[in-house]
Amino acid sequence: MEQNCKKQLYSDVARIKRFMIFRKDQYGINLVQEYNSFGIKLKAIPFKTHGLRGMAAIAEAPDPDVILLNTKRSPLEQNFDCGHETMHLGLHRHTGQKTFNCYDEVTAKQNPFLEWQANEGSAEFFVPHRIFIPMLHEVLGLHPTFQTVQEFIRLASNTFMVPRQVIRYRLENLKYEILQFYIGIDVYDLELLSKAQQERKGLYIRSLNSLSYGEQLDMCEYIQQLGGMLCEI
Structure with a gap:
């Protein structure tokens, strides 16, 4: 039987929200402002690479994971991008990939399924x-x-x-x-x-x-x- 990847993803998003002390159907979340509480280093800088929205890096303990956002994007865009990178950190640690560079369009160097999970997961996170x-x-x-x-x-x-x-x-x-x-x-x-x-x-x-x-x-x-x-x- 085919695995229902969307159903499983939404279940994983609910788990991530609970871990971050949000209710599973909570909305109106300013994730960028909340990030000081999660033990992850978040920084916003003006990216020079065209189309680059955000970056995430999985660190080895005790160092914190890192999320970088692009200050050239609007606050609402950065909020969603923060959710996208959060999905990478929460869902894709098992892949062996340590860094994720996320663009306007999926590039040849990216895994389309992982990027779908990050996009769809961020959408469900903010818009249950x-x-x-x-x-x-x-x-x-x-x-x-x-x-x-x-x-x-x-x-x-x-x-x-x-x-x-x-x-x-x-x-x-x-x-x-x-x-x-x-x-x-x-x-x-x-x-x-x-x-x-x-x-x-x-x-x-x-x-x-x-x-x-x-x-x-x-x-x-x-x-x-x-x-x-x-x-x-």
Whole structure:
């Protein structure tokens, strides 16, 4: 049986948050400000390398692990980058890799799966799906439009203290789970599947990011159109 890597990742993120004395569904976290308490050396400097967002280094005890952030990025971007590097430190010690240099785009020298875990893990850390999805449903209702989705992105960015691009990332990577919630599945019973796992099951779901200017999506009609697929949920 295929391992559910997204479900396991979210479980690992909850474990990391508990270790850091956060509740698993806590949000609005300014991680950069909190880092003095975690025994990890955090420093922000102006990187010269183009596209370099953050760096993490796993140290040998008793030396502390190190996270470096780029002061050329906004405070919200640095907050998310800090979460990304935290995921590397918390999840990837077993890989034998001691340093992680993280860029705007995954490079040939990086492991795409480890970078997916760090990105998706940071997104779940700051924007817990069990809080985000019901909030989306309440704000957007059954007839989301391009305009209301953009307003929701701005609201969620402020609420969860992450860049707007992270909210767009959540809309894309949680589209299957969002659809489940819309058909009445409890947020604690959602099936968590990565994009690759969804595609292997033949699940191709439209993201709310894809709405064009002036377009309105009737969620009830859309769900009916996907009726055959929904029978498999």
